[in-house]
Amino acid sequence: HYANELQNLSKVDGYLAKGYIYEYDKEPEQAEKYYKLALNTGGSVTCFEKLTNFYEKQNKPQKAIENIEHAYQKHNRNAMHYQIGKVCADYNIQLEKGEKCLHAYIKNHSVKDGVPIEWAYFRLAQIHKNKLDKTAALKWIDKALATRANFKQAKEEKAKILKL
Known part of the structure; x- marks a missing residue:
């Protein structure tokens, strides 16, 4: 009901609200439909992020990557380089593409990117761990820890890498 009222005020916000409601109600086809409507109507970074997060929650990393690439072309x-690298690392897919994107992210990094650079180092370590390249994985995880010593996730990841 409120989503319909919101849609009358702002089509994009209404579509995003409906997408969220359908996602919450475990109706992924309807959720995807409304997230895509929001994206096609608005096309903002927020719309791209909602659809990408939806695909990740639905365990559809391929669609998530395609959506991020579409967003990158537009914005x-x-x-976006970091987001592609993150999905590749998390799902152990398209590792070369993920690695390339993370290197681009690091090369062009600035504070306005929103994600601290040590997270890119962390994701590179994950990718090398997924490739079973212990030496490179340790190099990147140590770089993440050198940047931020109290990086809990990096400490946990290093323990996993050392078991390779």
């Missing part, structure tokens, strides 16, 4: 934001 050309360096943060």
